[in-house]
Amino acid sequence: MRKKIKNIISKIDLFLYRKFGSEKKLYYLENIKEAKIIFSFINENEKENKVKFVGGCVRKSLCAEKVDDIDLATSLEPNELKAKLIKKNIKIIDTGISHGTITVILNKIKFEITTLREDVLTDGRHAKIKFTQDWSQDALRRDFTINAIYADIDGKIFDPCSGINDLKNGSVKFIGDIEKRINEDYLRILRYFRFFLQYSKSDHDSRVIQSIKKNLNGLNIISKERIFSELLKIIKLKNFSDLFKNNFSKSIFLNIFPEFKYFERLNKIHLVDKKLKGEIDEFLILAILVVDKSDNSDYFSYKYKLSNKIKNKFIYLHNHFQKGQEKLFFEKKQIKKLLYFDERRNIKDLLFFTFFSNDRVTILDLETGLKNLNNCAKPNFPFSTEYIKKKFDFEDGKELGNAIKKVKKYWLSRDFKINESDLKNIIK
Numbered sequence: 001m002r003k004k005i006k007n008i009i010s011k012i013d014l015f016l017y018r019k020f021g022s023e024k025k026l027y028y029l030e031n032i033k034e035a036k037i038i039f040s041f042i043n044e045n046e047k048e049n050k051v052k053f054v055g056g057c058v059r060k061s062l063c064a065e066k067v068d069d070i071d072l073a074t075s076l077e078p079n080e081l082k083a084k085l086i087k088k089n090i091k092i093i094d095t096g097i098s099h100g101t102i103t104v105i106l107n108k109i110k111f112e113i114t115t116l117r118e119d120v121l122t123d124g125r126h127a128k129i130k131f132t133q134d135w136s137q138d139a140l141r142r143d144f145t146i147n148a149i150y151a152d153i154d155g156k157i158f159d160p161c162s163g164i165n166d167l168k169n170g171s172v173k174f175i176g177d178i179e180k181r182i183n184e185d186y187l188r189i190l191r192y193f194r195f196f197l198q199y200s201k202s203d204h205d206s207r208v209i210q211s212i213k214k215n216l217n218g219l220n221i222i223s224k225e226r227i228f229s230e231l232l233k234i235i236k237l238k239n240f241s242d243l244f245k246n247n248f249s250k251s252i253f254l255n256i257f258p259e260f261k262y263f264e265r266l267n268k269i270h271l272v273d274k275k276l277k278g279e280i281d282e283f284l285i286l287a288i289l290v291v292d293k294s295d296n297s298d299y300f301s302y303k304y305k306l307s308n309k310i311k312n313k314f315i316y317l318h319n320h321f322q323k324g325q326e327k328l329f330f331e332k333k334q335i336k337k338l339l340y341f342d343e344r345r346n347i348k349d350l351l352f353f354t355f356f357s358n359d360r361v362t363i364l365d366l367e368t369g370l371k372n373l374n375n376c377a378k379p380n381f382p383f384s385t386e387y388i389k390k391k392f393d394f395e396d397g398k399e400l401g402n403a404i405k406k407v408k409k410y411w412l413s414r415d416f417k418i419n420e421s422d423l424k425n426i427i428k
Contacts, residue, residue, distance in 0.1 A: 026061045026155045029053050034106040035070065038113075039153040041088045042074060042081065050075050051113070052135075052150040052158065059146050062167060063199075072113040073150060075133050078102060081113060099129060117141065119184060136160045143181055143188050144195060145173045170201025178211045186218030190230040190256075193249060197237050204248050212252060219256060228304040231257070235282040241266040259300040260289045265356040271363040276370075283310050284349050288356045291317045316346050317353050324354030330361075330369035332376065333415055340379045340412070347373055379416045381408060383423060392427050403427055 029035060035053075042051045053061075054073040061067055074081055078100050085092055085104060093103040100115035116138040117129040132138060135158060139148040145163040157164065161175050172195045174181045174188075182188050189212050196204070219227065234240060244250045244263045254260060265288050272280070291297045297314040300306075306314075328334055330351070338347045351373065355366040385404060394400040407426050411418045 026053070026058065026151050026157075027064075028061045028067050029057060029070075029151060030153065030155050032070070032109070034109045035111070036153055037106060038072070038085075038090070038104060038111055041090065042076065042084055044084070049152050052152050054150045055142070055147050058149045058151050058157075059163075059167065061151075062149070062164065070109070070111050072111055073116055073135075073138060074113055075116050075135070077115055077131055081115070100131060140175060141184075142175055143185075143191060145175055146195065146199065148175060167199060170199055172196050172200050173205075174208070178207055179215065182211055182215045182218070186215060187222050187226055187230060189216065189219060189252075190227065190234065193243065193253070194230070194234045194237070196249070197234065197239055197243055204246070209248055216252065216255060224304045227256075228306070232282050235285050238277075240285065241269045257289075259296055259303075261296060262289055262292065262357070265289070268356055268363075272366075276366075279348065280352055283313055284352060286310070287314055287317050287349070287353060290314070291321065291353070291357075293318070293321050313346075313349065316342075317350060320350050321357070324350065324358055324361075329354060330365045330372065332372040335369060335372040336376050336379060336416065337412060339373070339376050340416075344373065344378075381411065382418065383407065388423075388427070 039051055043049060051072050051074040053070070055071045057067050057070045059065075076084070078097055082092055082102060091105045093105070095101055095103040095112070096114075100117050102113055104111045104113055116132045116135060118132050118134075118137050119129055119141050129141075135150065139150070139160045142148040142161075145161040145166045147163070148159075148161045149163040149167075150158040152158075166173050172192065174192075192208070192212070234243070241263075243253060244266065250263070254263070266285075269277075287297070290300045291314055297318055301311045301314060323329060326334070335347065338350070348370065351366060351369040354369075355361050355363070385400070388394065388404060388407070389396070389400055392403070394403065403426075407418070407423060410422065410426050414422075
């Protein structure tokens, strides 16, 4: 109950901040109790601030978005930082100590703290770095201006690359030389599209187009796990389908993900109201893009080493693909049959998938199907195996199994209706 109240208060705060808050006020970050504690421990006995918020958490806070990951930058070297925090009994995990990053957990809130650094050598995947005390130098090695905004716990902003101005103007800019930034880590090609979808108010810069086209093959050296992780972040965006409305974005994405044969299915997304859209998760959108009657989704699963959870969703939708083409698919009788064999969540996904994959299906059909699903209880077969066994003197074995199959087949064909007389006639 306490957690529920806390979530409600948080949502009210977010609404009020979006409506009345200043765009330069870091409301959320300044009011994270655990952050205040971490900052105070790191800055203890120091003449100047040794730690600042950086990256996504600052960007999201400035845009009044939900802050999930919290990254901090510090001018202290890793061993100095660890010594200070260990002294305060703070839990530390050496997640990327060789690159100057440690993870700190306080009251279940996770902070990634990275020492200021500059790249010495990069190969498109990894970078050889050296630590620095220069905040501006650290900013120059980051990807986009909107991700190179720093802030202390009091909300004082350090913005060496004019990221706030770009954020305000809806301009997604690489820091410095575009090609150099991409060559440092080719995954930045996908990250660019994520931020372009989220924040851009104009078309792609011709220089960005040229650099991405030139270096697109660089993604071949990036691990499939990293690519898929970034892809999921893009798919989670509310306006993900807009990506295919831009010719350049579409051509690049279909080059990277040729399995996305069915992107046009998402043209129907505007017909789905806000409440129903909340039922469509990123894995279902992925299924809408790749699942058909062929092995397209199997290949995609193998290529990106997908989890069993995602693969099973693909398999279920693939196996029921033809069923969704039936005229009476959304009727109560059909939904009830599905519910007898499958989990409610799977059927809900199938209803949504069918809406997107079948041009003949309307939003009214989908709403009818979902309503029927919500109003249906899972059918229970009225006769137990033990009951049939005793009543008709069956022994355990094939004969009993066949009899039960016949009874269930009759029960299903009669819309889950059967009585003792029916049972007797079927068995005889």
